[in-house]
Amino acid sequence: MPSDTAGYLQIGQVAERTELSLKTIRHYDEVGLVQPSARSAGGFRLYTEADIDRLLVIRRMKPLGFSLAEMKQLLDAVATLDDPAVGAEQRETANADLLDYRDRARENADRLARQLAYAREFTELLTARVSERQVPERR
Structure with a gap:
């Protein structure tokens, strides 16, 4: 758990940036495609820019x-x-x-x-x- 969450994004922000639903992002976590880089003190998923890049690759592959x-x-x-x-x-x-x-x-x-x-x-x-x-x- 990071003591400083600067540079991390919560799942709602990631969903907005990637145009993926919260449910889809959670599913990708469950199947091991993209796991959050960290968790907040409250247990919330925290993502980095690299995590977002992975999600965007997946989003581009899906319609194909x-x-x-x-x-x-x-x-x-x-x-x-x-x-x-x-x-x-x-x-x-x-x-x-x-x-x-x-x-x-x-x-x-x-x-x-x-x-x-x-x-x-x-x-x-x-x-x-x-x-x-x-x-x-x-x-």
């Missing part, structure tokens, strides 16, 4: 269809590359993992872009049909 296990593997690979004490073989494996995730992220993002294009086409089709019938637009 990555599982929690894959998110953990990617975060572990990033941590390995950030650790100067790690050997060359571990570093090479972590880098290969990141390249694989990058390629999969590109494929998934392309798929989502196609789906979004289809959704926009459909919306435009409906808008044109509504316009033909002189029906007032609702919001």
